[in-house]
Amino acid sequence: MCNHQDETLRSTNRDLQEIEKKMDRRRFLTKTSLGIGSLALGSLMATEKIFAGNPPVPRLESRGSQGISDLPHFMPKAKRIIYLFQAGGPSQLDLFDYKPKLTDMHGQELPDSVRDGQRLTGMSADQSSFPMTSSAFKFHQYGESRAWVSELMPHTAEIVDELCFIKSMQTGQINHDPAITFFQTGHQLPGRPSMGAWLSYGLGSDNQNLPSFIVLVSKNAVQDQPLYARLWGNGFLPSQHQGIQFRSGKDPVLYLGNPENYDGNDRREMLDYLKSLNEVQFDTYGDAEINARIAQYEMAFRMQTSVPEVTDMSAEPDWVYEMYGEESRDPGTYAANCLLARKLIEKDVKFVQLYHQGWDQHGNLPNGIRNQCQKTDQATAALVKDLRQRGLLEDTLVVWGGEFGRTVYSQGTLSPENYGRDHHPRCFTKWMCGAGVRPGMTYGETDDFGYNVVKDPVHVHDLQATILHLFGIDHEKLTYKHLGRRFRLTDVEGNVVKRILT
């Protein structure tokens, strides 16, 4: 640390002062000895925008709660989103994508022309036989929209007229982690910001007392496949945009409570002083992460009161618990998380992400999926009904679905009452409802085998582009410069699925 702290040695030229902040003599010498060439090149190319400097780091104050100043790009439909992520890959063939012809073809070999040489996972690639497997569950049509739902989801069947089923989802990933990472960050490799972080970065927060991106993971799920915190990470975005996980139990957010024997009375004073110290650092280095740190301390301070308040369920009447199911009385279950999600949405939290694991039925599917549905179906439907009656579905988007679908052929031996299904990225079903999404609609079609999409495919990037669109964001314009190039959630792809919008 050196001359930049010394007023008399500082330049009076404002531009130079900015440089001095970021680069003192020692750093300058270190960097230039290696980087003078690139420096010269950079200045030569400065007219090309791609080589121009990083966007200026705004001061915290000017940031406010508004996100980026030119957003939204157009009038939004949605203000908040609840993403009910069903991790593991729920079987579309046993839940929503009804394939009556499979009943006749049950047990027959999947024709090669349908599979068309598709690479399979290591788990079923060695199988000598690929017997097509119709669902063990009965399907019925419901509501005015006559949507097909299997008997596993009697409660979801009641709300089909609110939902828009997308039966033609596609992804490029066949394994859990890359596929979930792809859905949440737009790329199969770790390191990109998640959708919630992008929305927080772009649109800011609507409630200064709670994080704009909150994550709830079911404790009552089969945790066969891990979930990593990076799925709600901020990637290269400033770190105040990362998702905050609320846990069940007495500490919903870790390290938020005061330590034993400390009453917290001088906390405000301590934080103010810490903030002034951090601001000195920011003035010196201009690093956005310093602002992020200040923002996080402030947020944590406000959360010390706001989080116990919002997670306090004592004011909820009994009929609410009956609606979401008795499990909703037990914090941390999927049902309780759905109820908590509604409370967070009422507080204008922008993005509530639920995860419920255990949909990975490679074998023993009928029992496994029945168990999954029992834990989730009622609460999911109750959440939609509850949002609807409160008027919140007008500007809240709800998305339900997993990272991929499951194969039509049985993994392992097909027996009269048992079968399994492997990962299937070529087609699967998701549903969306609420803000700006056409209710009572089914979009896209799969073939009679439930193997390929035959009409209106929707890729992961398309879904992401559509979600951003509902928030008034042009997915091609929300970018962040990192490592010398601009990144966006949808990478270089994505088309808004306009036909599912109102």
Add this chain to the structure above:
Amino acid sequence: MQGLFTFIGRFHPLWVHLPIGFLMIAVFLKVYIVLVKKAVLQEAVNFCLFLGAVSAAIAALLGFLLSQSGGYEGELLDVHLTAGWITVAMSWTAWWVNKNEGKFSKKLNYILLGVLMITLSVAGHFGGSLTHGEDYLTAYAPFGNNQKANRQRLLANAEEAEVFTDVIQPILKSKCQSCHRAGKMKGELDMTSFESLMVGGENGPVLIPADTENSELIRRVKLPSDHDDFMPAEGKKPLTEEEIQWISWWIEKGNADPKVLLMQADEELIAWAEPRLNIMGAEKSAVSNIDTAQIQGLERVGFRVRVLSQESAALDIVLPAESAGGQASELVKALLPVKDQVYWLTLAGVGIQDSDLTLISQFKNLQRLRLENNPITDRGISSLKSLTNLEVLNLNGTKISGAGLGPIAEIKTLRSLYLWNTSVNSQEDWVKKMSSAVKVVFGE
């Protein structure tokens, strides 16, 4: 031979800048001599005037050749030509008078140079008008009504817009008419009016109704830009994809009918054209700006303010129950300065009274209004009927009764009405009378 003349003639626009420069520097030098009394510089004035006179003569000759090559005619050309020749004559005279300074009175010299400046300007101005179009200079002038005159005609709404007048004409005006217009008539084509456009140019008609394939206009604009026949020529700004689509649509589907209405076109084309129309009143709402200081003021007293759209400066305003503190009636008054910008408003459970609703009924752009869990009754709610853009109204947990729905039903734009936890039930006649377009939600 004609070709060679045309080739030489086209150096005119380049060359004319020489005499302008020479003659002007001569006059400025003269002014300098007179003011600072540096008589020694007179020699330079003579020299510059000589160069000016010679180059002006050459310029005039080139200009004459260019005018003979076709494509220019009419009054503008005559004025330019005459002013040009006068400038040549004047510059030679001025040179002669200055060279023999002693023989003529100083006054005569000054007048001569002054007139020279004027003729030079006149010639230059009309030359520019010939090249760029008559309204080129004044189109963006801040004075007078020129700006308005150059804008598209004013429409009451998008429904009455006509494809030719309100979409095709502005495209032709910005991309074609600088050359193809009365007075310049490149290729003997005048595109300034429907009639003259249909007449076509030297190679016959440029468009054939209902037949884009054989319409020369479409063929030309769709060629690769380095093709000889590509239009607009000479590196002028080419037509955009949408502009070509629109012209094609008008010729093909619109049968090149000048009266076909905008609304008959394809949805995507309309979406492109609509914001470009000059619709009455639309301008007013688009220009209202977001006043950051005002927003910060609202946030300080407890509102949450979010910009919904930068373009229309639309705001989403929430008054959280914890910030209201029983002062909701007072706080809402603070919204009056931004009342036309409030599109979404949430005043849930903050203790809004009937009397406050008359104030809210002035927020004429409101689209979504959440008033749930407030002690408001039919009396207050009836004033909301003046909200003619309201789409979503949340009255959950209020004291509204079935009779109170009467005024609400008058809001034509309404599509969702929330009446959970109210005394209204779905069997009431009032509910059945609501338009079927309105989704009425009572709760589970």
